[in-house]
Amino acid sequence: MTFRDLVAVSLGNLMRMKLRTFLTVSGVLIAIAAFVSMLSFGAGNQAYISKQFDELGLFNTMQVYPKAKNDSVAADGKALDNSAIERLSRLPGVNLAYPYDAFSVSAQMGDSTISAKAQALPTGAIKTKLFSQLQSGTPFSGDSTRQAMLTESFLKKIGVTDSDSIIGKTIIISMKISTIDSGFGYVLKGLREQGADLIEKIEFDSLLHANYRNRLIRSEANSVAKQFMNGFLNARETISDTLKVCGILQQKRMGRIKIESIIVPAKTALRFSTTGISGDPTQLFEAMNSGTLFAEPGDTDGRNFPEVTLDLDPRVPYKQIKDSVEAFGFKAFSFAEQFDEIRKMFIYFDMALAMIGLIALTTASLGIVNTMVMSILERKREIGVLKSLGADDNDIRFLFLVESGVIGSIGAVAGIFLGWLISRAASGVAQYYMTRQGLPTAELFALPPWLILIALAIGIVVSVLAGLYPATRAAHVDPVEALRGE
Amino acid sequence: MADDFWMKTNNLRRYYRRGQYEVKALDGVNLELRRGDFLGIVGASGSGKSTLLNLMAGLDTPTSGTVELEGRQLSTMSRQELARYRGHKVGIIFQSFNLISHYSALQNVETALYFNDTSRRERKEMALMVLEKLGLADRMTHRPADLSGGEQQRVAIARAIVKNPEILFADEPTGNLDNENTLQITKLLAELNQGGLTIVMVTHNLEMAREYAHSVVRMHYGRVVEGGERG
Ligand SMILES: Nc1ncnc2c1ncn2[C@@H]1O[C@H](COP(=O)(O)OP(=O)(O)OP(=O)(O)O)[C@@H](O)[C@H]1O
Ligand SMILES: [Mg+2]
Numbered sequence: 223m224t225f226r227d228l229v230a231v232s233l234g235n236l237m238r239m240k241l242r243t244f245l246t247v248s249g250v251l252i253a254i255a256a257f258v259s260m261l262s263f264g265a266g267n268q269a270y271i272s273k274q275f276d277e278l279g280l281f282n283t284m285q286v287y288p289k290a291k292n293d294s295v296a297a298d299g300k301a302l303d304n305s306a307i308e309r310l311s312r313l314p315g316v317n318l319a320y321p322y323d324a325f326s327v328s329a330q331m332g333d334s335t336i337s338a339k340a341q342a343l344p345t346g347a348i349k350t351k352l353f354s355q356l357q358s359g360t361p362f363s364g365d366s367t368r369q370a371m372l373t374e375s376f377l378k379k380i381g382v383t384d385s386d387s388i389i390g391k392t393i394i395i396s397m398k399i400s401t402i403d404s405g406f407g408y409v410l411k412g413l414r415e416q417g418a419d420l421i422e423k424i425e426f427d428s429l430l431h432a433n434y435r436n437r438l439i440r441s442e443a444n445s446v447a448k449q450f451m452n453g454f455l456n457a458r459e460t461i462s463d464t465l466k467v468c469g470i471l472q473q474k475r476m477g478r479i480k481i482e483s484i485i486v487p488a489k490t491a492l493r494f495s496t497t498g499i500s501g502d503p504t505q506l507f508e509a510m511n512s513g514t515l516f517a518e519p520g521d522t523d524g525r526n527f528p529e530v531t532l533d534l535d536p537r538v539p540y541k542q543i544k545d546s547v548e549a550f551g552f553k554a555f556s557f558a559e560q561f562d563e564i565r566k567m568f569i570y571f572d573m574a575l576a577m578i579g580l581i582a583l584t585t586a587s588l589g590i591v592n593t594m595v596m597s598i599l600e601r602k603r604e605i606g607v608l609k610s611l612g613a614d615d616n617d618i619r620f621l622f623l624v625e626s627g628v629i630g631s632i633g634a635v636a637g638i639f640l641g642w643l644i645s646r647a648a649s650g651v652a653q654y655y656m657t658r659q660g661l662p663t664a665e666l667f668a669l670p671p672w673l674i675l676i677a678l679a680i681g682i683v684v685s686v687l688a689g690l691y692p693a694t695r696a697a698h699v700d701p702v703e704a705l706r707g708e
Numbered sequence: 709m710a711d712d713f714w715m716k717t718n719n720l721r722r723y724y725r726r727g728q729y730e731v732k733a734l735d736g737v738n739l740e741l742r743r744g745d746f747l748g749i750v751g752a753s754g755s756g757k758s759t760l761l762n763l764m765a766g767l768d769t770p771t772s773g774t775v776e777l778e779g780r781q782l783s784t785m786s787r788q789e790l791a792r793y794r795g796h797k798v799g800i801i802f803q804s805f806n807l808i809s810h811y812s813a814l815q816n817v818e819t820a821l822y823f824n825d826t827s828r829r830e831r832k833e834m835a836l837m838v839l840e841k842l843g844l845a846d847r848m849t850h851r852p853a854d855l856s857g858g859e860q861q862r863v864a865i866a867r868a869i870v871k872n873p874e875i876l877f878a879d880e881p882t883g884n885l886d887n888e889n890t891l892q893i894t895k896l897l898a899e900l901n902q903g904g905l906t907i908v909m910v911t912h913n914l915e916m917a918r919e920y921a922h923s924v925v926r927m928h929y930g931r932v933v934e935g936g937e938r939g
Contacts, residue, residue, distance in 0.1 A: 612795020
């Protein structure tokens with residue numbers, strides 16, 4: 223008997239027992255559909271995350287932080303300053319290293335003025351995937367052009383919906399800064415006014431007494447410091463810049479990467495980031511800490527940054543780069559590594575989902591066993607006839623294995639289709655809720671070729687295994703007994 | 709001398725044990741067949757005729773004794789070899805037809821050609837030809853249940869001879885046929901026998917057996933009690 227004959231005979235038998243075949247196939251179908259739709263959810267999520275990572279170039283992005291948490295100066299003294307950035311950018315496999323350099327400004331566009339955060343970026347960084355997802359417009363053309371890029375969230379804040387209409391408009395960003403000069407200015411002014419009184423007040427003889435001297439100096443130092451702070455915080459100078467909006471960045475979920483609402487070319491931003499400290503007291507302390515309080519305008523050498531972003535060459539393994547960064551005394555965070563972790567997690571997730579499908583499949587396979595055993599009892603005489611005509615044990619065994627295999631194949635193919643339908647429906651519902659919640663829609667289901675192949679293979683293998691016992695029983699039917707007339 | 713015979717049974721026994729009773733369905737049968745022989749077997753119901761055919765066709769295994777085919781004992785053959793023997797050399801007409809009930813007449817006949825390496829196309833041609841020869845040209849698509857007893861019997865005969873076997877075991881092949889059909893079938897068998905087919909036929913019709921068979925044996929309680937005479 224050729225394989226083709228076997229299949230033809232099996233199909234004939236299955237067609238004859240339509241209801242029974244339908245019911246048995248349904249068992250397999252439902253199990254495979256469950257298996258497929260659940261794994262499709264796992265695969266879809268994984269694909270979604272992978273796509274997000276890929277779109278943002280996160281596989282080639284590494285974040286570098288100083289070692290001690292929440293502190294720009296590492297415990298062992300390694301700070302993320304310009305020389306550190308310089309060294310990082312020279313590491314093999316690092317295309318670009320740029321700091322997270324943000325400052326608070328008030329931004330004025332047309333009639334609306336809002337306070338926002340701005341970020342300075344070199345043009346090299348603008349070219350990385352992270353910053354090249356533009357909603358409209360173009361990236362700025364140089365490090366010192368008077369251009370700015372805005373994010374969608376900024377547009378939302380000022381109530382603009384059409385991002386194209388913003389391109390070419392001017393934005394004025396300004397910052398009230400306190401300089402060391404204004405602080406000292408007050409001190410000097412105060413000293414001039416109080417100087418005469420003070421001289422009169424001082425009992426010069428008593429200066430010989432240490433106690434008195436100490437008390438006097440203490441009180442004077444306090445009042446000087448008070449005046450310095452007063453000047454520092456109140457007598458602020460406003461610096462501002464008029465920039466042209468050149469591009470609007472798409473809003474993406476970036477995870478731990480911070481993108482501020484206004485992005486300014488690095489050199490253009492120098493004035494803002496170094497000439498002084500804004501009214502934000504935390505910045506004052508940060509500046510004191512990082513040693514930039516007394517920095518010259520435009521001088522960034524002394525500055526420390528809270529984080530530095532590396533753009534990597536995908537051909538160099540991230541582990542190697544991470545090791546080098548850590549050898550410098552910094553902390554490194556690799557998105558590629560995070561993705562590997564996520565993928566590991568997904569393996570367990572998928573296995574859990576697959577288990578549910580497999581349990582259903584076990585039940586379905588019992589259905590197959592039952593159907594096949596019934597079929598053998600009914601077709602005992604037929605088996606006897608086939609044997610008398612020359613069928614050997616293997617022919618009979620194959621005949622029944624093919625039959626259960628066909629049940630499995632039909633069930634698997636239909637199950638994959640049903641699983642796909644279910645995942646489409648579930649995806650539709652998910653999309654609907656995402657839009658209603660105002661979330662960006664995401665495709666959370668996927669049916670990759672490997673899933674189709676695995677489902678098909680599992681369906682067929684399980685049903686053939688289920689057919690093994692009945693088929694062996696059929697092969698051992700005694701023809702004489704089967705053929706004896708009733 | 710013994711090697712002249714194509715098929716031989718030596719002291720063939722087939723006992724059935726049912727509880728404390730032992731049925732000696734065959735109790736020492738010695739038969740010899742040459743290629744091209746036409747052997748008739750007569751005997752009372754229960755005398756072991758069908759049992760003998762099953763053993764010679766390699767469907768059943770003897771309790772003791774042997775069936776020899778071209779000098780080789782069937783009992784030394786593997787199950788697969790026995791299947792090949794049945795598939796290629798043996799045609800069997802069962803007493804109770806044993807047609808596959810959900811197959812058409814044509815499919816029933818074709819099934820006999822699944823196991824002797826006949827190509828798909830040839831299968832259909834050969835089956836059609838035999839059915840036509842047996843006067844069933846307009847019954848091809850009928851299921852056994854839609855055929856008369858005689859028609860079913862002729863389908864069973866067609867199935868047994870379609871593969872041009874070397875030996876035909878016929879268990880009352882004319883039992884359900886009227887006189888005219890009986891004559892026709894018997895003539896057909898005689899014709900096939902003339903063409904070289906070895907036939908072992910069980911029948912109740914002693915006259916007819918005498919007329920067409922080369923030899924006739926009578927069985928009684930599992931033994932050959934009379935015959936071997938050549939006609
Ligand atoms: N499987 C079996 N179990 C027990 N006894 C059996 C079995 N098969 C046959 N027999 C017995 O063996 C004897 C011979 O049976 P067999 O079928 O060979 O007779 P037969 O000569 O063909 O009869 P008939 O002319 O009625 O067909 C009978 O007595 C029968 O009851
Ligand atoms: Mg009988």
